[in-house]
Each structure stands twice: as structure tokens, then as C-alpha cells.
Amino acid sequence: MKGWRGLAVGAAALSVAVAGCGTSSDSGSDSGEPKTLTVWLMDGSAPTTLTDALNKEFQDSHPGVTVKYEVQKWGGIQEKLTTALTSNNPPDIIELGNTQTAKFAAEETLADLSGDLSDLNGDQWLGGLKDSLTWDGKQYGMPFYAANRTVIYRTDLFEAAGIASPPTSRDEWVAAAEKLKAANAADPEFQSVYLPGQSWYVLLSLIWDEGGDVAKPQGSAWAGALDTPEAKAGLEFYKKLVDASGTKAPKDADEATPQQMEVFGTGKVGMMVGLPWELAGAVKANPDLKDKTSAFPIPSKTAGEVAPVFLGGSNLAIPAGSKNIDLAKDYLKLLSGKKYQDMLAESGAVPGTSTDTAKLATNPVGKALAESAPGGKVTPTTPAWAAVEAGQNPLKDMLTAYLTGAKSLDQATSDANASLSKTLAG
The missing domain is CATH 3.40.190.10 (Periplasmic binding protein-like II)
Incomplete structure (x- = not known):
């Protein structure tokens, strides 16, 4: 299911909008060489307070690197991703619905991040969200956020x-x-x-x-x-x-x-x-x-x-063809930390890489989300599932x-x- 549209929280109601192997061609994150890191997130996925702070902190800690942050619409995104991921110049980080991940992983258009789980707080991922990222025994991204009924x-x-x-x-x-x-x-x-x-x-x-x-x-x-x-x-x-x-x-x-x-x-x-x-x-x-x-x-x-x-939501992945894979990993590492996970929870989402939901459970709806999420699951992780829903x-x-x-x-x-x-x- 595509990520949930809208991400805002009120006193009694909150809204939550709702994943190949690659080789790195960048020379590291501290070289000072001018680079552009292109990040595609979906409309309504994260509050601007989060993305503004994240992009500034990343740029400040990576001299010469500029984050090119682009907001995408859900309508037609699967076709747009298919085209971008097979091009010679794909974005460096993409957001995709957690039931879309298996399709692109099976097509070998996503970078294998199995060796990076410790840097991405993989030990704190909810089981259902980790399942949505697993294809052929490998991990093709990290959870971004989720919501459940x-x-x-x-x-x-x-x-x-x-x-x-x-x-x-x-x-x-x-x-x-x-x-x-x-x-x-x-x-x-x-x-x-x-x-x-x-x-x-x-x-x-x-x-x-x-x-x-x-x-x-x-x-x-x-x-x-x-x-x-x-x-x-x-x-x-x-x-x-x-x-x-x-x-x-x-x-x-x-x-x-x-x-x-x-x-x-x-x-x-x-x-x-x-x-x-x-x-x-x-x-x-x-x-x-x-x-x-x-x-x-x-x-x-x-x-x-x-x-x-059912844990509906989004994953973040690095295209296999990215020319800045190491930088993209650094960006995901920063986002997976407690600071930004707490900001996601405060916005009303189940944080993707943190089991700490205290910031979420500050109102009745958030409390119910927090109680439900640990036992959450996803639909079968297979590219064929897209045809079931479509x-x-x-x-x-x-x-x-x-x-x-x-x-x-x-x-x-x-x-x-x-x-x-x-x-x-x-």
C-alpha cells in the first residue's frame, strides 16, 4: 500500500500521510568536493520542520555537499520510479510504499544495505517493517514511518x-x-x-x-x-x-x-x-x-x-545506480537517529527506526497506535502482491x-x- 498521505497531529487527532547491489562512486563524505545529493520524498510524508533541520545538519557536516530535496506526488510514482531507477542518473535516495519495495528489489534497482543495519539502528526496526524491506534474504533500505488502524x-x-x-x-x-x-x-x-x-x-x-x-x-x-x-x-x-x-x-x-x-x-x-x-x-x-x-x-x-x-507506510532506499551511495548512507544514518525519529513521532507517525514511541503516545490516538505497532505485519513480500491490490x-x-x-x-x-x-x- 502506498504511504499514508498527510502528516500532522492535533490534540485529539493526527494524520499520517502511509525499499541489486550498487557500487559507490563518491569519494567519501568529508572530501569537500562539490556534490549534489538528490533526495525524493513523497508529498505529505514528513513535516518541513524535520526536513529543513535534517538537510541543514547534513550539509553542515558534509562540506561541499548540497541536498537537492524534491517532493514527489503519489499519483503515478511507481511509473516515475521505474523510469528513474533504470536511468543513468537516478536520485540518490527515494521513498516508496512498503508494499512496492519487493518489486524494485527483485528488479535489482535498489542497493543492498544488509551490511549497514547497525548504522541504521536495524536492531530497533519493527518486525513488520523489516519484513517489507527483505528480499531474497537481503535488506533493501530502511523503514521511514508507518501508521496503522x-x-x-x-x-x-x-x-x-x-x-x-x-x-x-x-x-x-x-x-x-x-x-x-x-x-x-x-x-x-x-x-x-x-x-x-x-x-x-x-x-x-x-x-x-x-x-x-x-x-x-x-x-x-x-x-x-x-x-x-x-x-x-x-x-x-x-x-x-x-x-x-x-x-x-x-x-x-x-x-x-x-x-x-x-x-x-x-x-x-x-x-x-x-x-x-x-x-x-x-x-x-x-x-x-x-x-x-x-x-x-x-x-x-x-x-x-x-x-x-497492517503497518502501512513508507521505506527509504538507495537506487543501485546512485553515484553517491556513501553519502546517501550517511544521510539515512542521520535520519535513523533518535533526534529525527522523535520528530516523526511528534508529527503523529510510528517512527520507522525507533521502538521508542513515547513522543507518539501523548494523546489517545497516538497511544493506540503505539500499542498496536509492535505486533504489526505487512502483506506478503513479493512483487506479485502489487497485482492483488491493483x-x-x-x-x-x-x-x-x-x-x-x-x-x-x-x-x-x-x-x-x-x-x-x-x-x-x-
Whole structure:
């Protein structure tokens, strides 16, 4: 998934926007020889306070080096990167979505940084983020930042319904949904949970929480795992939550159609499973919600535990064709340090190379992010996964077929698994 757009934090809401071997031709970082280090970061990825300070500190410590900082748009970036990485003059550092990394690593257009992990605080990388950078046993970059979904809820509605504290298990989550629905039964427009039929990132958490996965390695390729008992159990709970919530969300669309933050902003929703920037958007549309919202991690089926979440976000990599690989490594080393990782956390992102989330957990949403992130995961690290998201996503089709009753649980999971396996075999 592409990096999250937007990176700003408020008191109750924050927004988070959301990876070949190379040989160095530069003569070192202290030679004083005029050089230009070209850095491509994505629009909304990092606050200017961070990038301005980072670029100045880097230039001050590398006489003669100028950072050419260029902000890129997400629209069309994969095609632009493909062209740039195969050119004779690629940028020296690039940002890319963490599900895009395997594609470029497999094409041997990224520098292998396996020997540089200690300089990049590799021992502090979250497991899920490290997985997104791993291809053929090697590391092709470093994590930049991440964000994950939490359950965003109305504190005033919880209180009115007699819900004393946020749910800490999936059973409690369903019970809370039922209490909210009962307490607001007089309002035909009320939804205790807004849950679209194709929110497959939410489904990932439920499947992972059951000990399952969407796909498994099979030799040198991947095969679907949607027809396993664990995957079926995750799908069954999804339906249980939909049924308990009274959601009016379409069963054949995801959270973007319509934008769920707009629905939450109407004030007729008790909970939604969303990203920080979605809460920020809802509060912007309806300022009355500012002091009436909070968040809790997606709960596990095991009471007191947190379900695994999808860690969407971005990685930073060095193109294999860079003429300044040593300088680029120095730049990443500086960015991976505590100073700039704390600045990322203060901006509302899960810091990529630091397990210290104290700066993030200063408000309820950030606290929920910080609690969820350590158990976060990513989708299968294979170039073939891009076709799953870009095409007719089998997980979405499976959800719609099962939730509408068009297919039984067994038929829906079997058909989706066959389709997914075919796509991953590519």
C-alpha cells in the first residue's frame, strides 16, 4: 500500500500521510568536493520542520555537499520510479510504499544495505517493517514511518450507553456495539460501528489474530491461505461485527466509497476502524467532535491482548545506480537517529527506526497506535502482491460474497483462495 498521505497531529487527532547491489562512486563524505545529493520524498510524508533541520545538519557536516530535496506526488510514482531507477542518473535516495519495495528489489534497482543495519539502528526496526524491506534474504533500505488502524470512537456515546471503558477483547467489542445500538435505537440513521463490506485491511487483523494469513510461501512463490480454518474464523468474526453494529455501509465497497471519515463526521456513528488522518478529516468537517473522540487498539480474541495490524507506510532506499551511495548512507544514518525519529513521532507517525514511541503516545490516538505497532505485519513480500491490490482484489470479492449471502463461507473462501493463488503465481 502506498504511504499514508498527510502528516500532522492535533490534540485529539493526527494524520499520517502511509525499499541489486550498487557500487559507490563518491569519494567519501568529508572530501569537500562539490556534490549534489538528490533526495525524493513523497508529498505529505514528513513535516518541513524535520526536513529543513535534517538537510541543514547534513550539509553542515558534509562540506561541499548540497541536498537537492524534491517532493514527489503519489499519483503515478511507481511509473516515475521505474523510469528513474533504470536511468543513468537516478536520485540518490527515494521513498516508496512498503508494499512496492519487493518489486524494485527483485528488479535489482535498489542497493543492498544488509551490511549497514547497525548504522541504521536495524536492531530497533519493527518486525513488520523489516519484513517489507527483505528480499531474497537481503535488506533493501530502511523503514521511514508507518501508521496503522485503530478503533476510533465517540466518548460521549460510550458514556451515555453505559460503556465504562474501551473494549479489551473482541467479545467486549461486539458487546459495546450492541449496547450502542440499543441506546440509540430511536435514531434510524445511527450506526454503532461503520464497517464497509470490503475493509480488507480490517479483515487482515482478524485473520492474523486467529493465527492465519492470507498467503504462505510455497517454494520460491506464494500461495493463498484464505481457505484455512484460521482465515475462515477471521471472516466469521467480521460478519459477526457487521451484524451487531447495524452498519449501513455498502457491502460492495471499501472505506473510501464513501469516505468513512465523512460518515463519521455526521455524528451518527459510534465507532469506525480507521487511520489517524481519517479522524482528523472528520473533526475538520465537524468541529463538535474534537473533544468527543478517542481510540483503542483493535482488540484480540484473547482478552487483554491487541490484534496484529497492517503497518502501512513508507521505506527509504538507495537506487543501485546512485553515484553517491556513501553519502546517501550517511544521510539515512542521520535520519535513523533518535533526534529525527522523535520528530516523526511528534508529527503523529510510528517512527520507522525507533521502538521508542513515547513522543507518539501523548494523546489517545497516538497511544493506540503505539500499542498496536509492535505486533504489526505487512502483506506478503513479493512483487506479485502489487497485482492483488491493483486488480480485482480477491479479498474484497470474498467479503462481499459472504456478507451478502451470495456464497457460503466455504465457497467464498475457496473461490477467493484460488483467485489469489493464481495472481501470486503471476
